[in-house]
Amino acid sequence: SQKIEQNSEALNIQEGKTATLTCNYTNYSPAYLQWYRQDPGRGPVFLLLIRENEKEKRKERLKVTFDTTLKQSLFHITASQPADSATYLCALAPSGGGADGLTFGKGTHLIIQP
């Protein structure tokens, strides 16, 4: 069966360091992968999208990599700040085109300590 795995344990990082979150998937051939941020009591907020033929994408302090051979995406936050503390969700879209509904991982809770 299709599965998306994110580290369920909270990730504690010291302020100023780089935070790296992992998203692994099985039995998918995704057309693209997205990362979202979710704060308590709020809906997820879109951060970045990376396509299957892209290796890396950057946006300000954020960097996403996508390895379709390893079936893995890494999400990096450089120069982390306490305000980056939140739950980060990865989401996959099936291949074949169209805007089929995204399937989300359960997310990793990131805590940036001052």
Add this chain to the structure above:
Amino acid sequence: DAGVIQSPRHEVTEMGQEVTLRCKPISGHDYLFWYRQTMMRGLELLIYFNNNVPIDDSGMPEDRFSAKMPNASFSTLKIQPSEPRDSAVYFCASTRGGLADGYTFGSGTRLTVV
């Protein structure tokens, strides 16, 4: 734009009662999605619409759930009769067609069935 607007923010109802959740997508977005989020299962896609037409309702858990989109600016998710296991946060999201765009989520409706 005010973003995706959901109402109510909180709903507490007794088992067996009918519940109606409402969503106004962003103007110009032609895809609308309903998700349910619980600690155990994370974000689950229930149903999505394209140009007001239901495309995939395979995520709707039972016949007790129904969704409509009578026009481009309004959608409802109805549960009748409600059960305690329906307690969750229900999110509505919208996006434009195509693969390049992330979803914009509403703030969600926290449903508690007692």
